[in-house]
Amino acid sequence: MRILMIIVLVGQFSWVCARERVRIIPVPASVEWRKGEYKAAIHGAPEVWLREQVEVVVSPDRMRFPSDESYRLEVSPAGIRVEARHEKGHFYGLQTLAQLMKVSRSGVMRIPSVRIADSPRFAYRGLMLDVSRHFYPKAFILKQLDAMARYKLNTLHLHLTDAAGWRLQIDRYPLLTEVAAWRTHREWKPWWNGDRNYLHRDTPGAQGGFYSKDDMREIIRYAAERHITIIPEIEMPGHSEEVLAVYPELSCTGMPYHHGEFCPGKDTTLAFIKNVLTEVMDLFPSRFIHIGGDEANKSSWEKCADCQARIHDHGLHNEKELQSWFVSQVGSFLRQNGRRLLGWDEIIEGGIPAGATVMSWRGEGGGAAALLTGQHAAIMSPGEYCYLDAYQDAPHTQPEAIGGFTPLEKIYSYEPFGTVAHRVDRDSMLGVQANLWTEYVSAEAHAETMLWPRAMALSEIGWSKAENKSYSLFRKAALREVDYLKAMAYRPFELKNELGNRPAAKSRVSHKALGKRVAYLAPYAKVYAAGGDSALTDGWRGGWTYGDGRWQGFISPRRLELVIDLDQVTRLKSVALDFIQSEGAEVYLPAGFTVEISEDGESYTRLYHQQFEVVKTGAVAFRTCEWKGRARARFVKISAQSSKELGGWIFTDEVIVE
Ligand code: ACM
Ligand code: ZN
Numbered sequence: 001m002r003i004l005m006i007i008v009l010v011g012q013f014s015w016v017c018a019r020e021r022v023r024i025i026p027v028p029a030s031v032e033w034r035k036g037e038y039k040a041a042i043h044g045a046p047e048v049w050l051r052e053q054v055e056v057v058v059s060p061d062r063m064r065f066p067s068d069e070s071y072r073l074e075v076s077p078a079g080i081r082v083e084a085r086h087e088k089g090h091f092y093g094l095q096t097l098a099q100l101m102k103v104s105r106s107g108v109m110r111i112p113s114v115r116i117a118d119s120p121r122f123a124y125r126g127l128m129l130d131v132s133r134h135f136y137p138k139a140f141i142l143k144q145l146d147a148m149a150r151y152k153l154n155t156l157h158l159h160l161t162d163a164a165g166w167r168l169q170i171d172r173y174p175l176l177t178e179v180a181a182w183r184t185h186r187e188w189k190p191w192w193n194g195d196r197n198y199l200h201r202d203t204p205g206a207q208g209g210f211y212s213k214d215d216m217r218e219i220i221r222y223a224a225e226r227h228i229t230i231i232p233e234i235e236m237p238g239h240s241e242e243v244l245a246v247y248p249e250l251s252c253t254g255m256p257y258h259h260g261e262f263c264p265g266k267d268t269t270l271a272f273i274k275n276v277l278t279e280v281m282d283l284f285p286s287r288f289i290h291i292g293g294d295e296a297n298k299s300s301w302e303k304c305a306d307c308q309a310r311i312h313d314h315g316l317h318n319e320k321e322l323q324s325w326f327v328s329q330v331g332s333f334l335r336q337n338g339r340r341l342l343g344w345d346e347i348i349e350g351g352i353p354a355g356a357t358v359m360s361w362r363g364e365g366g367g368a369a370a371l372l373t374g375q376h377a378a379i380m381s382p383g384e385y386c387y388l389d390a391y392q393d394a395p396h397t398q399p400e401a402i403g404g405f406t407p408l409e410k411i412y413s414y415e416p417f418g419t420v421a422h423r424v425d426r427d428s429m430l431g432v433q434a435n436l437w438t439e440y441v442s443a444e445a446h447a448e449t450m451l452w453p454r455a456m457a458l459s460e461i462g463w464s465k466a467e468n469k470s471y472s473l474f475r476k477a478a479l480r481e482v483d484y485l486k487a488m489a490y491r492p493f494e495l496k497n498e499l500g501n502r503p504a505a506k507s508r509v510s511h512k513a514l515g516k517r518v519a520y521l522a523p524y525a526k527v528y529a530a531g532g533d534s535a536l537t538d539g540w541r542g543g544w545t546y547g548d549g550r551w552q553g554f555i556s557p558r559r560l561e562l563v564i565d566l567d568q569v570t571r572l573k574s575v576a577l578d579f580i581q582s583e584g585a586e587v588y589l590p591a592g593f594t595v596e597i598s599e600d601g602e603s604y605t606r607l608y609h610q611q612f613e614v615v616k617t618g619a620v621a622f623r624t625c626e627w628k629g630r631a632r633a634r635f636v637k638i639s640a641q642s643s644k645e646l647g648g649w650i651f652t653d654e655v656i657v658e
Helices: 002-018 045-054 085-102 136-150 188-193 211-227 241-246 267-283 306-313 317-337 365-372 408-412 444-452 453-463 470-486 532-537
Strands: 032-041 055-058 069-077 078-083 108-118 124-130 155-159 229-236 288-292 340-344 357-360 378-380 429-435 517-520 553-556 561-581 591-599 605-611 623-643 650-657
Touching: 032 069, 045 085, 069 085, 078 357, 078 444, 085 108, 085 136, 108 429, 124 136, 124 317, 124 453, 136 155, 136 211, 136 444, 155 429, 155 623, 211 267, 229 267, 267 317, 288 317, 288 517, 306 317, 317 340, 357 365, 365 378, 408 453, 408 470, 429 444, 429 453, 444 453, 453 470, 517 532, 532 561, 532 650, 561 591, 623 650
Parallel strands: 055 078, 124 155, 124 429, 155 229, 229 288, 288 340, 340 357, 357 378, 378 429
Antiparallel strands: 032 108, 069 078, 069 108, 517 561, 553 650, 561 623, 561 650, 591 605, 591 623
């Protein structure tokens, strides 16, 4: 009887759900609900069955279908019709249907009657996965491609090469995968903090891996079936320690381990790059080839005779121009082969290489500069919004991450035209991308948790019209999609358990120093001013990351020293400051904390002093330093110092006086 009841209830539940207005991710351009529903008993896998039932119509009408990805979907009791000018549109119509349909346990499918007209806002909707810091097997990539297709993401950028391992078979340079793909530790962190040694793949215990050309062909084909382009990234001229470990003649010194940069002064370097890219282009059909270009340390070039000769011969002025010259050479080579160069925003520092497309990660400035030339396209991927290696919830509830705080809502709030609206050719803004760097992400389950559901927010920024966005409706739909992904054996972040920002940061605090003047005896750093002289008495406390604009940073000198003027002699019960530690960014708790008071601002009495041991814990940490007691004063002087051993930054958010 009980089992019968459950079956009946489950059946009714699906029936009720089927008639609910399902919120699709990404939200379509226009949705018109109609009366009734499509209902049928299905046989076999629902997706396969559905594909056979749908009437597919091809229309050449470019007004109704502005992009190959546009589609119109009509569901009625009589049937289902998807219309598009291209099979991409038909494919996306089916993805929308997959979110609309409900299948009961007894095998009855129901889809509410609806008319949807849909088209993407941006042509490029990307995810980047760093497979160098940790290698993920082919099956993992294929699984993520399935989820990407469901949310209409159309580009997977693979960061295939970096210091931590070269991940692609290149026939001409076998040492790249015989040695440079293998290291002494499975986890990146102890390897990076240790000797950073590579091993021959046959060495017992060697850790790593790479994609054979056959593996990669399979990934590319699987992606193409889902209308996803795979963009390969081959890093240059920086982040190339692994190449120089096995081909040290390509560095300035000819020695491995000294620098991570190729020598752009040597012709052999360009020959190597062209040979590698030739094999890469044979394998990957994508129009864009990503050449990295970020974070090249140019100090070895300053001392290298070959690099200096190159600068001289080409009338360049400095090493940044040398980088742009090098990138331009690579860009011309790609263009001769019918491809386009894509690179991180550093590639424009010495002048924008002809024809290059810029992927903007250090904020939006690089992308905006490229767009404002009127000659270059850009993809926005600003770290503050689009980096999935940051914490997505309270750090103490999450596995160790690189730092930062990028919850679902933060990504969702990103507007690609926020800083460059109306000033640029809108078609040159190709779109957006979220990046999962994997220094701290070794397990596949962890990578999935970092990707989903946050990549759904990226999909909605990339696909949906800004005026159709709503975080509360999106979040509800994301909760449903998290359950769907779990049912499909993914391990997404449990959005329903999300705690959100640091409780102290959620509302403004009132206290006796609120709005009072602060005199700095040691200056705060301009880049972390958090609002300037009033930051520490504005009532706003910081969240889970020192970079959220609420925390004020001190670096030079490595101490904090300030006086608050309470305007009149005031009764005091407590003086408290919070400090944050975030080791990845060399932000540490203070080693010493002192409170002094004065009635006249000249002679001070020490109220409180404490020394602390500052220890690395790997996690983001907080400490409240507080004096409690009874006192009277007009001026309160606070000082705090970095530890001698660790140095680094000090950050605090508010001086709370009661
Ligand atoms: C980057 O995050 N270095 C592109
Ligand atoms: Zn050199």
